[in-house]
Amino acid sequence: MTLWRKILLFITVCLLSAATVPAQVPGFYQKKTEQKKTELPVIISNNLILVLVSINNGPPVNFLLDTGVKTNILFSKTFGDYIGLKYTRKLDLVGADGNSVLTASVSPNNYMDLGFLEGIHQTILVLDQDFMELERVIGLPVHGVLGFEFFKYNPVKIDYDQQMLTFYKPETLPRKPFGYKKYPIKIENSKPYIMTKVKQTNNQELNAKLLIDTGANHGLLLNMETTPEIKLPEAHIESELGRSLGGDLFGFVARTRLLQIGGIRFSDVLTSFPEETEFSYVIKESGRQGSVGSEILGRMTLIFDYTRDRMYMKKGSTYASPFEFDMSGITPRIEIGDEKIIYASQVRENSPAALAGLEEKDEFVKINKIPMDFWELPExxxxxxxxxxxxxxxxxxxxxxxxxTDFELKEIKFKLKRQI
Structure with missing residues (x-):
């Protein structure tokens, strides 16, 4: 065989191999590859996005769609063992509270089935200690998280109003989708960031680099340790800010006068100011000043296009709704078990509920004379x-x-009062 023919044969083999590469590259794809786009119904609870996922043909379970994480995560080692996941090594993870260290087992090369979509050769971090706490917060079981892998190759539209995802072929998304505004984003360490303008209550303006975090149920979050320009407003309350991997997040809630993302403006925004932890250096090293979460993102329809470093936004039906914080002082949670039990996890000091006599751990029997069987936590x-x-x-x-075993029934009455 001549040298030229060898070169020609090599090129031909490479081209044939390249034609089959996309199906082998780890990522998420449409099952019907001829379609320009695929729509996928989702569940929206407290502006958090849940999709049904089957791993390696196991039973379908809820996964949270989260732009704020790099890797797919399964919260239950018990469930991972049940469906026969294989593990290759262990990792230490820092909990969201900045103090806890979690261990996870790495399971490579898994198949994830979302109905019309599929995840090929997916790596999953499986928490060694079962973590099902998100069910206590949002009222629905959540078994894991889908992160960067879901977004990295294909544009994804999130329609919060219609509770629908649209998964596009890259070449089929219009360069200027009708009704949307385009904004540049930057993908760093597998996470999306956007530049914004923040006007604080003291009228000081801040150009803020914010993480776009669909898996966080706050509106705006500002990390005071990242810059002295971020000031905690005088009008603030101390509060639990949420529950995530590794523990509860604590800090302060106040209001920010204005958040501007390109031409879209949000006024009088509820803002979380978390306490600094010993691992705050991770946030500082990222160069960000905070994050924008689902309380803001859920007021729009979004299209993420990671491959072109851009996203599109359009105002949704709840865009103009005022940002309201809890007016009772109650942090309600669900107790996981055979019965649906909703109880007061915390009762804020001097709040309307506390002054009326409600105590932590009190279990709700009726609310406004309606039995708890008819209540869901988001309602x-x-x-x-x-x-x-x-x-x-x-x-x-x-x-x-x-x-x-022994209890007494209490009747408590109060009026909601705006705390912040």
Whole structure:
């Protein structure tokens, strides 16, 4: 065989191999490859996006779609063992509270089935200690997280109003989708960032680099340790900011006068100011000043286009709704078990509920005379943020000791009052 023919044969083999590479490259793809786009119904709870995922033909479970994480995560080692995941090594992860260290097992080369979409050769981090706490917060079971892998090759539209994802072939997304505004984003360490303008209550303006975090249920979050320009407003309250891997997040809640993302403006925005932790250097090294979460993102329709470093935004039906914080002082949670039990995880000091006599661990029996069988946690959270002056009637079960065998029923009445 001549040298030229050898070169020609080599080129031909390379071209044939290249034609088959996309199906082998780890990522998420449409099953019907001839389609320009695929629509996928999702569940939206407290502006968090849940998709049904089957791993290696196992039973379908809820996964949170989260732009704020790099790698797919499974919260339950018990479930991972049940579906027969194979593990190759272990990793240490820093918890969201900045103090806890979590261990995870690495499971490579998994198949993830989302109905019309599929994840090929997917690596999953499986937490060695089962973490199902998100169910307590949003009222639905959440078994894991889909991160960067879901977005990295294909544009993805999130329509919060219609509870629908649209997964595009890259070449089929219009360069200027009708009704949307285009904004540059930057993908760093597999996470999307956007430049914004923040006007604080003291009228000081800040050019802020923010992480776009669909998996966080806050609106705006500002990390005070990243720059002295970020000032905690005088009008603020101390509060638990949320529950995530590794523990509860604590800090302060206040308001920011204005958040501007390109031409889209949000006024009087509820803003979280978390406490600094020993691992805050990770945030500082990223160069960001905070993050924009689902309380803001859920007011729009979004299209993420990672491959072109851009995203598109369009105002949704709730865009103009005021940002309201809990007006009762209650942090409600679900107790995971055979029965649906919603209880007061925390009762903020000097809040309307506390002054009326509600105590931590009180279990709700009725709310506004409606039995708890008819309440879902998102509906309760919405009620407690609804309207200043609204009367709330609670019937609660208060246990007398840790055995939870003896209790008394209490009736508690108060009016919602805006705290911040």
């Amino acid at each position: 309760l959270i919405k009620l407690l943020r609804s309207e200043e002056g609204k009367e709330i009637f609670l019937e609660v079960r208060r246990f007398k000791d840790a055995s939870r």
